[in-house]
Amino acid sequence: MVEISLIIEGGVLPGSADVVTMDNSQALRQSLHRIFKDVLGLEVSIKIQLGAGYRAATRQFAVSSEKNSCLYVDLDSKRECIPDWFDKLITENPGKPIHIPDDKRQDVFFMIQEMEAWILKQPAAIEVWGKNNHYIRTHSNEPIKEHSLIAGKNIEDINKPSNTLGEIIKHFFSKERDGKSKKIQYGKLKSAPGLLDCLNATELKENDAELQRFCATYS
Incomplete structure (x- = not known):
């Protein structure tokens, strides 16, 4: 071996x-x-x-x-x-x-x-991650893969994909806290393990x- x-x-x-x-x-x-x-x-x-x-x-x-x-x-x-x-x-x-x-x-x-380019290459994994965390799916009629930041693009050409991933997560996912809707923030150490597990x-x-x-x- x-x-x-x-x-x-x-x-x-x-x-x-x-x-x-x-x-x-x-x-x-x-x-x-x-x-x-x-x-x-x-x-x-x-x-x-x-x-x-x-x-x-x-x-x-x-x-x-x-x-x-x-x-x-x-x-x-x-x-x-x-x-x-x-x-x-x-x-x-x-x-x-x-x-x-x-x-x-x-x-x-x-x-x-x-590393986040790996995640952006599989928008379906982001969807699964959101469901696994029981986040509220906003813009529910819009597929993640069709978001303007990634649709039709070579992911490896995107500068700072971590920022792009963060914007996509904020756009599509939120949670309720103290009676208010709060957008989900991406964090490399906090969020990446769960996202990678969905790839x-x-x-x-x-x-x-x-x-x-x-x-x-x-x-």
Whole structure:
């Protein structure tokens, strides 16, 4: 059985936050583990570590001596800007550059733009998430997939998909509090685990070239 050590941007480092935040971070790790396990299959064992910010996660990966260690981070840009991401490790903070050895660069994988692009690729999953949380569905005659922010668009071209996801969630979901209707706010640690749990991993892989590259490397 192949064993993979996967460092992912996101979450918080152990002992660095309050109990609720730590619990949400653990839920995010478990949700990501489910997706990667589903796309890789039963013959692969995965250990996932959340590395907090992308620079902290990248430093951890750069010095790791573990066999089959790899890194998964938000690109915060379009696919063609991947070379710029490696350059930024040096130029963003010249006093503390991050050097990834040449033989490890192929083990860096990207969520194009941000993790939330995964979620926007499956509007039906957002619908299921809303039902699971018993939110009030507003604009009930409007399918989520037809919202102007995503309809007919290449999701990987959307800048800051986390903002787009937040706007979509506010538009379509609310809850009652103290007799008043309150729009649902998206939070990466609070909301993302439940949303990721609603994704179809097989469908996600079919529509994500980086996930396909990841699976081709380790399957």
